[in-house]
Amino acid sequence: MSRTEAMPATMAAPGLFALVAQGVMLSAGWRRLALAYGAGAVGALAMPPFGALPALVVALCVAVWLLDGATTGRGRWQTLRKAGLIGWAWGFGYLTAGLWWLGSAFLVEADEFAWALPLGVIGLPAVLGLFYGVGFALARLVWSPGAGRIFALAFGLSTCEWLRGHLFTGFPWNTLGMALGQNLWLMQSAAGIGLYGLTLLAVLVAAAPATFATGATLRARLGPSLAAGFVLAAMAFHGLTRLPEGPDATVPGIRLRLVQPNLNQDVKFRPENRADILDRYIELSDRAAAPDRSGLTDVTHVIWPESAFPFLIQRDPDALARIAAALPPGKHLITGAARADTPPEVGRPHFFNSILTLAAGPKLGDTYDKVHLVPFGEYLPAFLDASLRALHIRQFVAVPGGFTPGDRAHQRILSVPGLPPIAATICYEAIFPGAIVPEASPNGPPPVPGLILNLTNDAWFGDTPGPRQHFAQARLRAVEEGLPLVRDANTGISAVVDAHGRITASLPLGVEGVLDADLPVRLEQRTVYARFGDAPFWLLLGLTLLLAIAARRRVA
Template sequence: MMRLADRVILTRGWRRWALSFMAGALGALAMPPFGFLPALALSLTPAVWLIDGTNKAGPGRWAPLKSAALIGWFWGFGYFVAGLWWLGAAFLVEAEEFAWALPFGVLGLPALLAFFTAFGFALARLLWLPDASRIFALALGLSVSEWLRGHLFTGFPWNNPGMALGQNLWLMQSASLVGLYGLCFIAIAMCAASAVIFTGRTKRERWTLPGLAAGALVAMAAFGFWRVPSQPSATVENVRLRIMQPNLPQDAKFNPRNRDAIMRRYLSLSASAGRDGLTAADATHIIWPESAFPFLLHRDPASLAQIGGLLEPGSVLITGAARMDDPLPGEAVGKFYNAIQVIDDRGTILGSYDKVHLVPFGEYVPKFLDALIRAMGLRQFVHIPGGFEPAEERKPLTIPGLPAIAATICYEAIFPGEILPEGPRPSLILNVTNDGWFGQTTGPYQHFAQARLRSVEEGLPLVRAANTGISAVVDSYGRIVDSLPLGVEGVVDAKLPVAETAILSSKTRSFSLTAALLICLMALIVRRKQRASFI
């Protein structure tokens, strides 16, 4: 293995970039649904050795940094292509209109995201030393780049390396202390530590850091074992949930011409007997997924009356639905919103939540590109004139019979620290989504895993309704109370778990993580100055 490490360090030319790409692609196996944690170690170990080899990248002071950035770009390109290939399925839903753009989604987005990892590798190389401290330099550099990826240009923190630790029930409990970005730093440092086993100059140097990494993994598992109670969570009294998963393909069947057939399907499935013999009459709250209707529900009295007929007195239905404001003077149509609406047994809409964090190009086109795209005869995926408008702020959703709610639509649930509205702490995360765009791929599994981790971070139960799956009720520790798998139609009948007291708030976690990373940065800078001869 030492000989292998030397060969990787001395690799030059296209072989270096190919090896970096393959190493990054291998790391995607640590993400859902595979969750193979050693894959991240097998991915980051050669990455460390490749950065080691930049010491002789060529003439010029900045040559090592440029070489490290290029290694990082190829590593990230491989990681994102292997982890996000499923995005291509969305371009085939209406293949006659969007299939031409499939390469841009499957290869173009990973190519852009890879610039973040390029920055992370370059930052790490700036702090690099030929000893075990370089592992922390890589963890710091990639953690900073992942934070930037999760916030810049509306943010896209999908498949953050921290998710490698965010799938196992015991290991994910540490997210209650450090959040997703803290898990990211730990996962990278832990998995990259094996690189020093084959490059350390002494036995102590070779085994100290890997030993600490193994100890940290055991400590995380022990904390999780201690934190997760042996008994199921208590439940909220007088609340019986029914989640309807229609498994409706996102194709021509989801069309205004099929509105009556779609409504009949929703109503009959919602009223059917579940696995425990329960029906809609036993539910206090029935939940339908995002984009449930190919029409404007709030402007369709007949459909609202049908929903009212489904419900028992005092019960409500919660559903995703497009919503349109009344047009302003001089406008032909009003603004459209991707919303959650609450309907009672009289067919009356009691309340609504409008989505804040929209999907670029999927739900709206950035204004600076809108004119160009229209001139080319193109549009976003959703059939909404001009796309959806984002809500100005995240507001709590009030639903009769339920505690305070943090409502999220679709991928809003993947943003750590951003899902709670201002004001009193809610007692429930509600997520409605439509992953039908992505078929039977890894994407819906990754989406569910990220939403599930929000429960652990915030100490709140998650109630999730997905068109094609995965629909579930998850307690405050990330334990799945009940669920329906991907690609199955049916209902989930469950009670609502109670919320637990959060160990740390999102703001406290962010402050603590920032302080820890700054301390790490200062320590690396001091060591770098002490060893200024290393370039």
């Protein structure tokens, strides 16, 4: 079969656009991979903080044309292999351009970790790009000319994004659905279909204009784009009508103070700074957010970010006493902190990345231990642990033996006097859709939470897109679950977000300050996503696959 014969039968549209599409289809070798890599990199501009949806249109239209040209005369396996290689290059470019800021973490302790910077900035995207290779191969498996191939691509990419978010501990950062999930009106659909449902719609919408360059008739060229425009308009209208006219009500008797100390990462974890760091937290906590208020008289709960101390606060009576003295009676502190526990059967301490609660006394209250730890950041994967330790390589957070994850099977709601039940998350736990509210409890089903709490430390990544992407993803969890989000970050972005995803108060990235805010109420009715999880997504994915198969059979 010649390369001309391999082109879609719909390649009849005139004009420059069609010539560009044809040039992409006819590309070969390194040029084809370079086009795929570049297209993926352009697509990263659709992610926060840029939010350029047209960039995803460019990226996915090129993806469609590259897959159009993936046909070979040497059998289906060779075609799928070529499609998978194209997908890997596309994903490699997308993730390199979207995750380059990870390199900042390797420079915090450059003397120990700078050598590994290429592994994070290039190696991780190269490995994760394999998911997109699988997605492109799945799409090519049910490929057909015309609009049917748009459904095929949506099926393949949505499947690979779900796999990327779940396999090998999962890493759903910058899932394609975030192209829609950062717009207030469009994100409202996540209350029904979640992030992966948004991903499927994002691919359908952004890839549809590819047919404009390849359709044989005006209807074939314009129809998919018009349908995509209708989908976007319907989503925007749904979002507009779902949003209340006024602000959400707030929970009576609760006033929160979020403390954002803006500590540099190279200072934050040095034990010699322990006294100064504690002084800074206490001073900020007593600082009024408005000139007409004073101290802690107007607030009920003070919140400090993840890993607030370079020491084990639970084992430091003097530090606990100082905090207790700063808390008036009836006030409560919620703080991130490392904690240690020594199981009798082990005899050595286990360390946890935790949320601790304290009251005047001092009295330690309920705790939450981080369940979803960061590989290489908070622990070394078991299959590499011995080898890496032999080379004197440790995880970023210098804890003997690494952190121990909380008990996933018995993950529980955090209880703090004066607050509704809390769905607690630490750092990047907030990027996992469907994993915010625990499904099990030692005492049966957990209570329905009244808020999502996210304590984080984004100082690792400086003033880059990373912290902004992190906040955008945490914000979408509020819409999915129908719960307000309270987020306290060391360097920002700290914010309170209502259950519709509206930011009611915030502190920007890279500033020191305090934020006083009321707590918005949760939605009276649980969202469809909160009740059924990814079930609506799977239904949409199945329908998309059926439409792709039907289109393929029509032209067989």
